[in-house]
Amino acid sequence: MGVAHHAVYPVWFEVGRSDWMRDLGFPYTEVEALGYYLMLTGLNVRYRVAARYDDDLTLHTRMSEVRSRTAVFAYELRRGADLIATGETQHICTDRQYRPARMPDALLTALRT
Template sequence: MIESRSQITVRYAETDMMGIVYHGNYLPWFEVGRTTLLKECGFPYRELESQGYLLPVIELGVKYQRPALYDDTLTIITRLKERPSLRIHLEYEVRRGDELLVTGFTTHVFINKAGEPVRPPATLVARMQELFAP
């Protein structure tokens, strides 16, 4: 399993009139976690895209347990529990300190610029084999 942590501070624009984070704003935070995890593994999104790989979301889920509020400092924990194949599945937790606020997941598929499913880059496969080695 690979784990990454990212921190964000809730901006006023991300909240409603009650100071509670709008539910749709968690998805960009998942993206922050996902791109950070890949970058930490040596595969920044920009580099993957320049090599002709795209990773559209094909499935996602979110479970809201407690609200995040304006000016909270949040930690996005992103986990990759299985080596990617044609798909990559990531799980997320959003926490305020030790308090769990939101859990979720996204599943992505590797495609080329023509929109066709492709295998991930050989360098990514090799790196994932290293990271998931017992």
């Protein structure tokens, strides 16, 4: 059909979130090395117009909310100036046994910058 399948948008969001954290100086691998996970609790995507095969797309990722145990990332997918889609992912911090946990102070500080 020449358009991006709707299921790839969350994958693009995950790549954007990972890149954003790496650029922040706190890659997700470091979160796991400390014994924590940022587990997905919610995902919202609003499709505006179709992304097409071979489009040059830019994903803007930002932190929209941080609390001691939760974080919300926001996304804007663009083709030039055109808004293709927006979205957000909600996450809860857990320990290795998947129990909700307070984020380590270093992570909280990094996410709030």
